[in-house]
Amino acid sequence: NAGVTQTPKFQVLKTGQSMTLQCAQDMNHNSMYWYRQDPGMGLRLIYYSASEGTTDKGEVPNGYNVSRLNKREFSLRLESAAPSQTSVYFCASSDPYQPQHFGDGTRLSIL
Amino acid sequence: DQQVKQNSPSLSVQEGRISILNCDYTNSMFDYFLWYKKYPAEGPTFLISISSIKDKNEDGRFTVFLNKSAKHLSLHIVPSQPGDSAVYFCAAYGGNNNDMRFGAGTRLTVKP
Numbered sequence: 001n002a003g004v005t006q007t008p009k010f011q012v013l014k015t016g017q018s019m020t021l022q023c024a025q026d027m028n029h030n031s032m033y034w035y036r037q038d039p040g041m042g043l044r045l046i047y048y049s050a051s052e053g054t055t056d057k058g059e060v061p062n063g064y065n066v067s068r069l070n071k072r073e074f075s076l077r078l079e080s081a082a083p084s085q086t087s088v089y090f091c092a093s094s095d096p097y098q099p100q101h102f103g104d105g106t107r108l109s110i111l
Numbered sequence: 112d113q114q115v116k117q118n119s120p121s122l123s124v125q126e127g128r129i130s131i132l133n134c135d136y137t138n139s140m141f142d143y144f145l146w147y148k149k150y151p152a153e154g155p156t157f158l159i160s161i162s163s164i165k166d167k168n169e170d171g172r173f174t175v176f177l178n179k180s181a182k183h184l185s186l187h188i189v190p191s192q193p194g195d196s197a198v199y200f201c202a203a204y205g206g207n208n209n210d211m212r213f214g215a216g217t218r219l220t221v222k223p
Contacts, residue, residue, distance in 0.1 A: 042215035058210060090154055097143050100211060102154030
């Protein structure tokens with residue numbers, strides 16, 4: 001009964017390093033999302049994928065890229081990490097006009 | 112451009128009393144609204160939703176009210192319990208984009 005699985009759970013990077021956050025869902029949802037959560041800012045949408053093969057920018061896409069690898073998997077890449085990208089990252093999936101299901105988050109610190 | 116706003120960062124109520132959490136939105140194209148609950152170190156979990164064709168939806172102790180003309184929704188929890196202590200996010204969906212926008216969250220503390 002996995003739902004949405006995010007890896008890794010924690011990561012510390014140095015400024016300028018790159019990394020990819022992985023997300024997989026087993027609910028056959030069409031849409032997948034990446035959010036970041038910062039104190040006082042709530043959940044801000046980085047990118048989303050309405051269906052396999054499509055991706056669109058959200059509110060805060062700068063510094064990130066995404067890949068919808070297949071219907072199950074949606075990855076988020078930081079090409080050159082910056083301290084401003086220190087955050088908790090959540091992946092979610094859903095079908096249109098249905099509640100989103102979230103993973104437990106990836107805590108990312110960039111020094 | 113924050114399209115969904117929760118103006119109260121925190122709320123404290125006594126066990127057994129009513130908790131009222133508020134949310135405002137600016138995009139008139141939103142037509143589906145949700146509330147999520149979040150505990151520390153976990154992802155948000157869905158609580159209750161409402162479509163724009165309704166003005167009220169109930170699920171046990173939780174009721175969501177929607178006032179479309181005021182672009183305002185609220186979540187009522189009656190009676191409040193200590194286990195309800197969490198951060199509550201309001202979210203809205205619809206319009207030209209197939210995405211969901213969230214408010215900043217309200218931290219609810221229910222005191223025994």
